Amino acid sequence: MGLQCCFGGTAIQTLKLAAIPASSSSSCLILKPISKTLTFNFFPRHGNHNPQRFPFSLIARVRALSTAPAADRILAKEVAKPQWKATIDFKWIRENKDEVARNIKNRSSNANLELVLELYEKLLALQKEVERLRGERNVVANKMKGKLEPSERQKLIEEGKNLKEGLTTLEEDLLELTDELQQEAQCIPNMTHPDVPIGDEKCSTVRKMVGNPHEFSFPVKDHLQLGKELDLFDFDSAAEVSGSKFYYLKNEAVMLEMALINWTLSEVMKRGFTPLTTPEIVRSSVVEKCGFQPRGDNTQRLLWVGFIWTLSFLSRCCL
Template sequence: MEEVERLRAERNAVANKMKEKLDPSLRQALVDEGKNLKESLIALEEDLVQLTDKLQLEAQSIPNTTHPDVPVGDEESSVTRKEVGSQRSFSFPIKDHLQLGKDLDLFDFDAASEINKFQIPYKLYIVTMTERKNAPSEVSGSKFYYLKNEAVLLEMALVNWGIAEVSKKGFTPLITPEIVRSSVVERCGFQPRAQNTQCVCLASRPQREEFWEGLEDMVRSVPIGKKLFIGGDLNG
Protein backbone atom coordinates (compact mmCIF):
# COMPACT_ATOMS: atom_id res chain seq x y z
CA MET A 1 0.00 0.00 0.00
CA GLU A 2 2.84 2.40 0.88
CA GLU A 3 4.55 1.68 -2.43
CA VAL A 4 1.35 2.35 -4.35
CA GLU A 5 0.84 5.65 -2.53
CA ARG A 6 4.45 6.64 -3.22
CA LEU A 7 4.13 5.95 -6.94
CA ARG A 8 0.82 7.80 -7.10
CA ALA A 9 2.44 10.82 -5.47
CA GLU A 10 5.31 10.71 -7.97
CA ARG A 11 2.85 10.40 -10.86
CA ASN A 12 0.92 13.43 -9.63
CA ALA A 13 4.16 15.40 -9.24
CA VAL A 14 5.12 14.58 -12.83
CA ALA A 15 1.66 15.58 -14.06
CA ASN A 16 1.96 18.94 -12.27
CA LYS A 17 5.38 19.59 -13.80
CA MET A 18 3.93 18.87 -17.25
CA LYS A 19 1.64 21.87 -16.83
CA GLU A 20 4.64 24.20 -16.77
CA LYS A 21 6.44 25.69 -19.76
CA LEU A 22 9.31 23.25 -20.39
CA ASP A 23 12.10 22.58 -22.84
CA PRO A 24 11.21 19.81 -25.32
CA SER A 25 13.90 17.52 -23.94
CA LEU A 26 12.72 17.92 -20.35
CA ARG A 27 9.09 17.45 -21.38
CA GLN A 28 9.95 14.21 -23.18
CA ALA A 29 11.83 12.97 -20.12
CA LEU A 30 8.76 13.66 -17.98
CA VAL A 31 6.54 11.86 -20.50
CA ASP A 32 8.79 8.79 -20.34
CA GLU A 33 8.85 8.94 -16.54
CA GLY A 34 5.07 9.20 -16.45
CA LYS A 35 4.71 6.13 -18.67
CA ASN A 36 7.05 4.11 -16.46
CA LEU A 37 5.18 5.15 -13.34
CA LYS A 38 1.85 4.24 -14.95
CA GLU A 39 3.08 0.76 -15.90
CA SER A 40 4.46 0.16 -12.41
CA LEU A 41 1.22 1.37 -10.84
CA ILE A 42 -0.96 -0.88 -12.99
CA ALA A 43 0.86 -4.00 -11.81
CA LEU A 44 0.93 -2.95 -8.16
CA GLU A 45 -2.70 -1.82 -8.11
CA GLU A 46 -3.83 -5.17 -9.51
CA ASP A 47 -1.94 -6.93 -6.72
CA LEU A 48 -3.39 -4.50 -4.18
CA VAL A 49 -6.95 -5.22 -5.32
CA GLN A 50 -6.41 -8.96 -4.95
CA LEU A 51 -4.84 -8.57 -1.51
CA THR A 52 -7.64 -6.24 -0.40
CA ASP A 53 -10.25 -8.78 -1.51
CA LYS A 54 -8.47 -11.54 0.41
CA LEU A 55 -8.24 -9.33 3.49
CA GLN A 56 -11.95 -8.54 3.27
CA LEU A 57 -12.84 -12.24 3.08
CA GLU A 58 -10.72 -12.97 6.14
CA ALA A 59 -12.27 -10.03 8.01
CA GLN A 60 -15.78 -11.27 7.23
CA SER A 61 -14.98 -14.59 8.88
CA ILE A 62 -14.35 -12.89 12.24
CA PRO A 63 -17.55 -13.10 14.32
CA ASN A 64 -19.00 -10.28 16.38
CA THR A 65 -18.45 -10.50 20.12
CA THR A 66 -20.88 -9.58 22.88
CA HIS A 67 -20.21 -7.78 26.14
CA PRO A 68 -19.24 -10.19 28.94
CA ASP A 69 -22.17 -8.93 31.04
CA VAL A 70 -24.72 -10.04 28.44
CA PRO A 71 -26.62 -13.04 29.89
CA VAL A 72 -26.70 -16.27 27.92
CA GLY A 73 -30.14 -17.73 27.34
CA ASP A 74 -33.63 -16.82 26.25
CA GLU A 75 -35.84 -13.89 27.23
CA GLU A 76 -36.26 -15.30 30.72
CA SER A 77 -32.54 -14.70 31.29
CA SER A 78 -32.82 -10.98 30.51
CA VAL A 79 -31.73 -8.53 33.20
CA THR A 80 -33.65 -5.34 33.99
CA ARG A 81 -31.11 -2.52 34.22
CA LYS A 82 -33.40 0.37 35.02
CA GLU A 83 -37.09 1.18 35.47
CA VAL A 84 -38.35 4.70 34.78
CA GLY A 85 -41.62 5.88 36.31
CA SER A 86 -44.44 3.63 37.46
CA GLN A 87 -47.41 2.01 35.77
CA ARG A 88 -50.41 4.32 35.74
CA SER A 89 -53.98 3.30 36.51
CA PHE A 90 -57.09 4.78 34.88
CA SER A 91 -60.74 4.94 35.89
CA PHE A 92 -61.87 4.07 32.35
CA PRO A 93 -61.13 1.29 29.85
CA ILE A 94 -57.87 2.11 28.08
CA LYS A 95 -57.18 1.55 24.37
CA ASP A 96 -53.99 0.29 22.81
CA HIS A 97 -52.26 2.18 19.98
CA LEU A 98 -53.96 0.08 17.30
CA GLN A 99 -57.43 0.97 18.47
CA LEU A 100 -56.51 4.63 18.94
CA GLY A 101 -55.05 4.75 15.44
CA LYS A 102 -58.18 3.21 13.98
CA ASP A 103 -60.51 5.55 15.86
CA LEU A 104 -58.53 8.67 14.91
CA ASP A 105 -57.75 7.58 11.31
CA LEU A 106 -53.99 7.56 11.88
CA PHE A 107 -53.04 4.21 10.28
CA ASP A 108 -53.76 2.51 6.97
CA PHE A 109 -52.84 -1.17 7.02
CA ASP A 110 -54.70 -2.08 3.83
CA ALA A 111 -52.75 0.32 1.61
CA ALA A 112 -49.39 -0.69 3.09
CA SER A 113 -49.98 -4.37 2.47
CA GLU A 114 -50.22 -3.55 -1.25
CA ILE A 115 -46.58 -2.58 -1.86
CA ASN A 116 -45.20 -6.11 -2.34
CA LYS A 117 -46.98 -6.20 -5.67
CA PHE A 118 -44.67 -3.49 -7.01
CA GLN A 119 -41.43 -4.83 -5.46
CA ILE A 120 -40.17 -1.39 -4.44
CA PRO A 121 -37.35 -1.53 -1.83
CA TYR A 122 -38.07 1.86 -0.28
CA LYS A 123 -40.93 2.77 2.01
CA LEU A 124 -41.96 5.85 -0.01
CA TYR A 125 -44.77 4.98 -2.38
CA ILE A 126 -48.05 6.62 -3.35
CA VAL A 127 -50.95 4.23 -3.86
CA THR A 128 -53.65 5.43 -6.19
CA MET A 129 -57.26 4.90 -5.20
CA THR A 130 -57.78 2.51 -8.14
CA GLU A 131 -54.85 0.30 -7.08
CA ARG A 132 -56.02 0.38 -3.50
CA LYS A 133 -59.51 -0.81 -4.41
CA ASN A 134 -58.25 -3.53 -6.76
CA ALA A 135 -55.65 -4.98 -4.38
CA PRO A 136 -56.26 -3.85 -0.80
CA SER A 137 -53.85 -6.29 0.84
CA GLU A 138 -50.82 -7.01 -1.39
CA VAL A 139 -48.12 -4.32 -0.88
CA SER A 140 -45.80 -4.98 2.07
CA GLY A 141 -47.66 -7.85 3.65
CA SER A 142 -49.39 -7.94 7.00
CA LYS A 143 -48.29 -5.80 9.98
CA PHE A 144 -47.03 -2.94 7.78
CA TYR A 145 -48.83 0.37 7.75
CA TYR A 146 -49.05 3.90 6.41
CA LEU A 147 -49.07 6.71 8.92
CA LYS A 148 -51.74 9.31 8.20
CA ASN A 149 -52.88 12.73 9.27
CA GLU A 150 -51.74 13.78 12.76
CA ALA A 151 -49.58 10.66 13.13
CA VAL A 152 -47.37 11.91 10.27
CA LEU A 153 -47.04 15.33 11.88
CA LEU A 154 -46.23 13.68 15.21
CA GLU A 155 -43.47 11.53 13.69
CA MET A 156 -41.91 14.52 11.90
CA ALA A 157 -42.07 16.55 15.11
CA LEU A 158 -40.34 13.77 17.04
CA VAL A 159 -37.63 13.50 14.37
CA ASN A 160 -37.02 17.26 14.45
CA TRP A 161 -36.99 17.27 18.24
CA GLY A 162 -34.52 14.39 18.31
CA ILE A 163 -32.19 16.09 15.82
CA ALA A 164 -32.32 19.33 17.79
CA GLU A 165 -31.52 17.54 21.05
CA VAL A 166 -28.53 15.56 19.74
CA SER A 167 -27.23 18.65 17.92
CA LYS A 168 -27.00 20.35 21.32
CA LYS A 169 -24.72 17.49 22.38
CA GLY A 170 -22.31 18.09 19.50
CA PHE A 171 -23.64 15.59 16.97
CA THR A 172 -23.63 16.57 13.30
CA PRO A 173 -26.91 15.99 11.39
CA LEU A 174 -26.45 14.16 8.07
CA ILE A 175 -28.64 13.39 5.07
CA THR A 176 -26.85 10.62 3.21
CA PRO A 177 -26.72 9.61 -0.47
CA GLU A 178 -28.94 6.74 -1.60
CA ILE A 179 -26.11 5.12 -3.58
CA VAL A 180 -23.33 3.08 -2.01
CA ARG A 181 -20.67 0.83 -3.53
CA SER A 182 -20.55 -2.86 -2.70
CA SER A 183 -17.12 -2.46 -1.06
CA VAL A 184 -18.66 -0.11 1.53
CA VAL A 185 -21.44 -2.63 2.23
CA GLU A 186 -18.89 -5.39 2.77
CA ARG A 187 -16.63 -3.30 5.02
CA CYS A 188 -19.62 -2.65 7.28
CA GLY A 189 -19.96 -6.39 7.83
CA PHE A 190 -23.30 -6.63 6.01
CA GLN A 191 -23.59 -10.30 5.02
CA PRO A 192 -27.22 -11.14 4.27
CA ARG A 193 -27.97 -14.85 4.36
CA ALA A 194 -31.30 -14.58 2.56
CA GLN A 195 -31.89 -13.86 -1.11
CA ASN A 196 -33.36 -10.45 -0.32
CA THR A 197 -30.34 -8.26 0.55
CA GLN A 198 -32.24 -4.94 0.80
CA CYS A 199 -29.81 -3.62 -1.83
CA VAL A 200 -30.70 -3.07 -5.49
CA CYS A 201 -27.95 -3.11 -8.13
CA LEU A 202 -28.07 -0.23 -10.60
CA ALA A 203 -28.48 -1.79 -14.03
CA SER A 204 -27.13 1.34 -15.72
CA ARG A 205 -23.80 1.06 -13.87
CA PRO A 206 -23.23 -2.63 -13.06
CA GLN A 207 -19.48 -2.39 -13.72
CA ARG A 208 -19.09 -0.04 -10.76
CA GLU A 209 -21.06 -2.29 -8.41
CA GLU A 210 -23.20 0.53 -7.09
CA PHE A 211 -26.36 -0.15 -5.14
CA TRP A 212 -29.49 1.70 -4.17
CA GLU A 213 -29.76 0.66 -0.56
CA GLY A 214 -32.16 1.17 2.28
CA LEU A 215 -29.70 0.85 5.16
CA GLU A 216 -28.62 4.40 5.86
CA ASP A 217 -26.16 3.49 8.61
CA MET A 218 -23.72 2.01 6.07
CA VAL A 219 -23.58 5.26 4.10
CA ARG A 220 -22.93 7.18 7.32
CA SER A 221 -19.83 5.07 7.94
CA VAL A 222 -18.02 6.24 4.80
CA PRO A 223 -16.47 9.50 6.15
CA ILE A 224 -14.63 7.54 8.88
CA GLY A 225 -14.51 4.14 7.18
CA LYS A 226 -10.74 4.13 6.54
CA LYS A 227 -9.58 5.88 9.69
CA LEU A 228 -7.73 4.06 12.46
CA PHE A 229 -8.99 4.74 15.98
CA ILE A 230 -6.96 3.98 19.09
CA GLY A 231 -8.95 2.74 22.08
CA GLY A 232 -8.02 5.71 24.26
CA ASP A 233 -9.29 8.13 21.60
CA LEU A 234 -12.84 6.80 21.97
CA ASN A 235 -13.25 7.72 25.63
CA GLY A 236 -15.33 10.73 26.67
Protein backbone atom coordinates (compact mmCIF):
# COMPACT_ATOMS: atom_id res chain seq x y z
CA MET A 1 0.00 0.00 0.00
CA GLY A 2 1.34 3.45 -0.88
CA LEU A 3 0.42 6.66 0.93
CA GLN A 4 1.37 10.16 -0.20
CA CYS A 5 2.32 12.32 2.79
CA CYS A 6 1.61 16.05 2.32
CA PHE A 7 2.15 19.03 4.62
CA GLY A 8 0.96 22.50 3.63
CA GLY A 9 0.19 21.24 0.13
CA THR A 10 3.75 19.96 -0.40
CA ALA A 11 4.26 16.28 -1.10
CA ILE A 12 7.14 14.95 0.97
CA GLN A 13 7.41 11.26 0.29
CA THR A 14 5.40 8.17 -0.46
CA LEU A 15 5.25 5.81 2.50
CA LYS A 16 4.90 2.16 1.53
CA LEU A 17 3.52 -0.37 3.97
CA ALA A 18 4.24 -4.06 3.41
CA ALA A 19 1.55 -6.35 4.79
CA ILE A 20 2.31 -9.74 6.32
CA PRO A 21 -0.49 -12.34 6.48
CA ALA A 22 -2.35 -12.48 9.74
CA SER A 23 -6.01 -12.84 10.68
CA SER A 24 -7.22 -9.37 9.84
CA SER A 25 -8.41 -7.72 6.67
CA SER A 26 -7.40 -4.06 6.61
CA SER A 27 -4.46 -1.68 6.55
CA CYS A 28 -4.58 1.78 8.01
CA LEU A 29 -2.34 4.76 8.65
CA ILE A 30 -3.15 7.04 11.57
CA LEU A 31 -1.93 10.59 12.21
CA LYS A 32 -2.37 11.28 15.90
CA PRO A 33 -1.95 14.76 17.45
CA ILE A 34 0.52 14.96 20.34
CA SER A 35 1.95 17.64 22.56
CA LYS A 36 5.49 17.34 21.22
CA THR A 37 6.69 18.14 17.72
CA LEU A 38 8.76 16.28 15.19
CA THR A 39 11.61 17.80 13.20
CA PHE A 40 11.96 16.72 9.56
CA ASN A 41 15.26 17.43 7.84
CA PHE A 42 14.60 18.02 4.16
CA PHE A 43 16.94 16.97 1.39
CA PRO A 44 19.06 17.70 -0.63
CA ARG A 45 22.01 17.42 1.66
CA HIS A 46 23.94 20.32 0.16
CA GLY A 47 22.47 23.82 0.31
CA ASN A 48 20.50 25.75 2.87
CA HIS A 49 17.42 24.20 4.36
CA ASN A 50 15.41 24.94 7.45
CA PRO A 51 13.98 22.14 9.56
CA GLN A 52 10.23 22.35 9.96
CA ARG A 53 8.17 21.10 12.85
CA PHE A 54 4.78 19.47 12.69
CA PRO A 55 2.59 18.78 15.76
CA PHE A 56 1.75 15.15 15.18
CA SER A 57 3.02 11.62 15.78
CA LEU A 58 3.00 9.22 12.88
CA ILE A 59 1.50 5.88 13.85
CA ALA A 60 1.45 3.18 11.23
CA ARG A 61 -0.77 0.23 11.97
CA VAL A 62 -0.54 -2.61 9.49
CA ARG A 63 -3.08 -5.35 9.26
CA ALA A 64 -2.71 -7.97 6.56
CA LEU A 65 -5.25 -9.68 4.38
CA SER A 66 -6.33 -13.15 5.30
CA THR A 67 -8.99 -15.60 4.17
CA ALA A 68 -9.89 -16.43 7.76
CA PRO A 69 -13.29 -15.04 8.85
CA ALA A 70 -13.51 -12.61 11.74
CA ALA A 71 -15.15 -15.21 13.96
CA ASP A 72 -12.11 -17.44 13.66
CA ARG A 73 -9.57 -14.86 14.82
CA ILE A 74 -7.11 -16.27 17.31
CA LEU A 75 -6.94 -14.52 20.63
CA ALA A 76 -3.55 -13.71 22.14
CA LYS A 77 -4.02 -16.03 25.10
CA GLU A 78 -5.31 -18.96 23.05
CA VAL A 79 -3.09 -21.65 21.64
CA ALA A 80 -2.75 -21.14 17.90
CA LYS A 81 -3.13 -24.29 15.83
CA PRO A 82 0.14 -25.01 13.99
CA GLN A 83 -0.23 -24.77 10.23
CA TRP A 84 2.32 -27.50 9.77
CA LYS A 85 3.80 -30.21 11.98
CA ALA A 86 7.51 -30.68 12.36
CA THR A 87 8.91 -34.14 12.91
CA ILE A 88 9.93 -34.02 16.57
CA ASP A 89 11.44 -36.92 18.50
CA PHE A 90 9.58 -36.48 21.80
CA LYS A 91 11.02 -39.70 23.18
CA TRP A 92 14.56 -38.38 22.65
CA ILE A 93 13.62 -35.07 24.30
CA ARG A 94 12.27 -36.93 27.31
CA GLU A 95 15.36 -39.13 27.58
CA ASN A 96 17.71 -36.13 27.23
CA LYS A 97 15.75 -33.66 29.31
CA ASP A 98 18.73 -32.06 31.06
CA GLU A 99 20.67 -31.54 27.83
CA VAL A 100 17.66 -30.03 26.09
CA ALA A 101 16.98 -27.72 29.07
CA ARG A 102 20.61 -26.55 29.04
CA ASN A 103 20.41 -25.84 25.30
CA ILE A 104 17.19 -23.82 25.80
CA LYS A 105 18.90 -21.73 28.48
CA ASN A 106 22.06 -21.22 26.43
CA ARG A 107 20.04 -20.01 23.45
CA SER A 108 17.87 -17.69 25.57
CA SER A 109 14.71 -19.36 24.33
CA ASN A 110 11.32 -19.02 25.99
CA ALA A 111 10.40 -22.65 25.24
CA ASN A 112 8.59 -24.40 28.10
CA LEU A 113 10.22 -27.82 28.30
CA GLU A 114 8.28 -28.92 31.39
CA LEU A 115 4.99 -28.18 29.67
CA VAL A 116 6.09 -30.08 26.55
CA LEU A 117 6.96 -33.17 28.60
CA GLU A 118 3.73 -32.90 30.56
CA LEU A 119 1.66 -32.68 27.38
CA TYR A 120 3.60 -35.58 25.88
CA GLU A 121 2.80 -37.83 28.85
CA LYS A 122 -0.88 -36.86 28.59
CA LEU A 123 -0.77 -37.60 24.88
CA LEU A 124 0.63 -41.09 25.46
CA ALA A 125 -2.03 -41.87 28.07
CA LEU A 126 -4.81 -40.56 25.83
CA GLN A 127 -3.53 -42.57 22.86
CA LYS A 128 -3.64 -45.75 24.97
CA GLU A 129 -7.22 -45.00 26.01
CA VAL A 130 -8.26 -44.36 22.41
CA GLU A 131 -6.68 -47.62 21.28
CA ARG A 132 -8.47 -49.47 24.10
CA LEU A 133 -11.87 -48.15 23.07
CA ARG A 134 -11.15 -48.93 19.43
CA GLY A 135 -10.31 -52.49 20.43
CA GLU A 136 -13.50 -52.87 22.46
CA ARG A 137 -15.53 -51.45 19.59
CA ASN A 138 -14.00 -53.98 17.18
CA VAL A 139 -14.87 -56.80 19.59
CA VAL A 140 -18.49 -55.67 19.74
CA ALA A 141 -18.63 -55.37 15.94
CA ASN A 142 -17.31 -58.94 15.54
CA LYS A 143 -19.88 -60.30 18.03
CA MET A 144 -22.72 -58.79 16.02
CA LYS A 145 -21.70 -60.73 12.90
CA GLY A 146 -23.03 -64.00 14.35
CA LYS A 147 -26.56 -65.19 15.14
CA LEU A 148 -27.85 -63.47 18.28
CA GLU A 149 -31.02 -63.16 20.24
CA PRO A 150 -32.82 -59.85 19.66
CA SER A 151 -32.25 -58.77 23.25
CA GLU A 152 -28.55 -59.60 23.10
CA ARG A 153 -28.18 -57.86 19.72
CA GLN A 154 -29.91 -54.76 21.10
CA LYS A 155 -27.56 -54.81 24.07
CA LEU A 156 -24.53 -54.94 21.75
CA ILE A 157 -25.97 -52.12 19.64
CA GLU A 158 -26.28 -49.90 22.71
CA GLU A 159 -22.79 -50.85 23.84
CA GLY A 160 -21.37 -50.06 20.41
CA LYS A 161 -23.18 -46.72 20.35
CA ASN A 162 -21.77 -45.75 23.73
CA LEU A 163 -18.28 -46.80 22.67
CA LYS A 164 -18.57 -44.75 19.47
CA GLU A 165 -19.67 -41.63 21.36
CA GLY A 166 -16.87 -42.02 23.89
CA LEU A 167 -14.32 -42.67 21.15
CA THR A 168 -15.43 -39.57 19.22
CA THR A 169 -14.94 -37.38 22.29
CA LEU A 170 -11.52 -38.84 23.03
CA GLU A 171 -10.39 -38.47 19.42
CA GLU A 172 -11.33 -34.78 19.50
CA ASP A 173 -9.41 -34.36 22.74
CA LEU A 174 -6.47 -36.21 21.20
CA LEU A 175 -6.44 -33.88 18.19
CA GLU A 176 -6.52 -30.76 20.36
CA LEU A 177 -3.79 -32.13 22.62
CA THR A 178 -1.64 -33.01 19.60
CA ASP A 179 -1.95 -29.46 18.25
CA GLU A 180 -1.10 -27.95 21.64
CA LEU A 181 1.90 -30.23 22.07
CA GLN A 182 3.15 -29.45 18.56
CA GLN A 183 2.77 -25.72 19.10
CA GLU A 184 4.78 -25.81 22.32
CA ALA A 185 7.40 -28.26 21.07
CA GLN A 186 8.15 -26.22 17.93
CA CYS A 187 9.41 -23.45 20.23
CA ILE A 188 12.25 -25.70 21.40
CA PRO A 189 15.39 -24.60 19.50
CA ASN A 190 17.61 -27.00 17.60
CA MET A 191 20.50 -28.49 19.52
CA THR A 192 23.76 -26.59 19.06
CA HIS A 193 27.17 -28.12 18.51
CA PRO A 194 29.17 -28.71 21.72
CA ASP A 195 31.95 -26.43 20.44
CA VAL A 196 29.64 -23.44 20.03
CA PRO A 197 30.65 -20.76 22.59
CA ILE A 198 28.00 -19.58 25.05
CA GLY A 199 27.40 -15.84 25.14
CA ASP A 200 27.19 -12.83 22.85
CA GLU A 201 29.38 -11.89 19.91
CA LYS A 202 32.29 -11.12 22.22
CA CYS A 203 32.45 -14.82 23.10
CA SER A 204 32.91 -15.87 19.47
CA THR A 205 36.09 -17.75 18.61
CA VAL A 206 38.17 -17.70 15.43
CA ARG A 207 38.15 -21.13 13.78
CA LYS A 208 40.45 -20.37 10.86
CA MET A 209 42.54 -17.50 9.46
CA VAL A 210 43.06 -17.25 5.70
CA GLY A 211 45.79 -15.02 4.31
CA ASN A 212 47.68 -12.24 6.10
CA PRO A 213 46.21 -8.90 7.22
CA HIS A 214 47.30 -5.90 5.14
CA GLU A 215 49.72 -3.52 6.79
CA PHE A 216 49.25 0.23 6.37
CA SER A 217 51.59 3.13 7.06
CA PHE A 218 48.74 5.23 8.47
CA PRO A 219 46.01 4.78 11.08
CA VAL A 220 43.34 2.52 9.62
CA LYS A 221 39.65 3.40 9.89
CA ASP A 222 36.97 0.74 9.57
CA HIS A 223 33.73 1.18 7.64
CA LEU A 224 31.85 2.34 10.75
CA GLN A 225 34.23 5.19 11.47
CA LEU A 226 34.41 6.20 7.82
CA GLY A 227 30.63 6.12 7.50
CA LYS A 228 30.13 8.33 10.55
CA GLU A 229 32.78 10.84 9.51
CA LEU A 230 31.37 11.08 5.97
CA ASP A 231 27.77 11.23 7.28
CA LEU A 232 26.77 8.05 5.47
CA PHE A 233 25.26 6.11 8.39
CA ASP A 234 22.73 7.01 11.07
CA PHE A 235 22.77 4.58 13.97
CA ASP A 236 21.09 6.76 16.60
CA SER A 237 17.80 7.35 14.76
CA ALA A 238 17.59 3.71 13.70
CA ALA A 239 18.17 2.56 17.26
CA GLU A 240 15.22 4.66 18.45
CA VAL A 241 12.92 2.92 15.98
CA SER A 242 14.20 -0.63 15.62
CA GLY A 243 16.60 -1.13 18.52
CA SER A 244 20.35 -1.37 18.73
CA LYS A 245 22.53 -2.59 15.83
CA PHE A 246 20.18 -1.17 13.19
CA TYR A 247 21.24 1.64 10.89
CA TYR A 248 20.05 4.02 8.20
CA LEU A 249 22.02 4.68 5.05
CA LYS A 250 22.35 8.39 4.27
CA ASN A 251 23.33 10.69 1.45
CA GLU A 252 25.96 9.24 -0.92
CA ALA A 253 25.58 5.77 0.62
CA VAL A 254 21.92 5.75 -0.46
CA MET A 255 22.85 6.97 -3.92
CA LEU A 256 25.50 4.26 -4.20
CA GLU A 257 23.05 1.54 -3.18
CA MET A 258 20.42 2.81 -5.62
CA ALA A 259 23.02 3.02 -8.39
CA LEU A 260 24.00 -0.60 -7.82
CA ILE A 261 20.35 -1.66 -7.90
CA ASN A 262 19.66 0.30 -11.09
CA TRP A 263 22.77 -1.08 -12.76
CA THR A 264 21.76 -4.63 -11.88
CA LEU A 265 18.23 -4.08 -13.20
CA SER A 266 19.50 -2.63 -16.46
CA GLU A 267 21.87 -5.58 -16.94
CA VAL A 268 19.21 -8.24 -16.40
CA MET A 269 16.72 -6.33 -18.59
CA LYS A 270 19.24 -6.52 -21.42
CA ARG A 271 18.96 -10.30 -21.10
CA GLY A 272 15.19 -10.34 -21.52
CA PHE A 273 14.01 -10.12 -17.91
CA THR A 274 10.98 -7.97 -17.03
CA PRO A 275 11.21 -5.99 -13.76
CA LEU A 276 8.20 -6.27 -11.45
CA THR A 277 7.29 -4.94 -8.01
CA THR A 278 4.92 -7.13 -6.01
CA PRO A 279 3.20 -6.99 -2.60
CA GLU A 280 5.42 -8.27 0.18
CA ILE A 281 3.12 -11.01 1.43
CA VAL A 282 4.22 -14.33 2.91
CA ARG A 283 2.24 -17.34 3.94
CA SER A 284 2.49 -17.67 7.70
CA SER A 285 3.08 -21.41 7.31
CA VAL A 286 6.17 -20.68 5.17
CA VAL A 287 7.49 -18.28 7.80
CA GLU A 288 6.84 -20.90 10.45
CA LYS A 289 8.71 -23.56 8.47
CA CYS A 290 11.67 -21.19 8.15
CA GLY A 291 11.97 -21.28 11.93
CA PHE A 292 10.40 -17.90 12.75
CA GLN A 293 8.57 -18.21 16.04
CA PRO A 294 6.75 -14.99 17.00
CA ARG A 295 6.85 -14.44 20.75
CA GLY A 296 3.88 -12.09 20.94
CA ASP A 297 0.40 -11.57 19.58
CA ASN A 298 0.30 -13.17 16.14
CA THR A 299 -3.03 -11.75 15.02
CA GLN A 300 -1.71 -8.49 13.55
CA ARG A 301 1.43 -6.53 12.80
CA LEU A 302 1.66 -3.16 14.57
CA LEU A 303 4.38 -0.70 13.61
CA TRP A 304 4.42 2.28 15.97
CA VAL A 305 6.29 5.29 14.61
CA GLY A 306 6.62 8.28 16.88
CA PHE A 307 9.11 10.84 18.11
CA ILE A 308 11.26 10.46 14.99
CA TRP A 309 13.37 13.56 14.54
CA THR A 310 14.44 13.21 10.89
CA LEU A 311 12.70 12.73 7.58
CA SER A 312 14.99 9.81 6.84
CA PHE A 313 12.48 7.40 8.40
CA LEU A 314 9.89 8.31 5.79
CA SER A 315 12.20 8.93 2.85
CA ARG A 316 13.83 5.52 3.07
CA CYS A 317 10.57 3.64 3.46
CA CYS A 318 11.68 1.87 6.63
CA LEU A 319 8.30 0.23 6.97
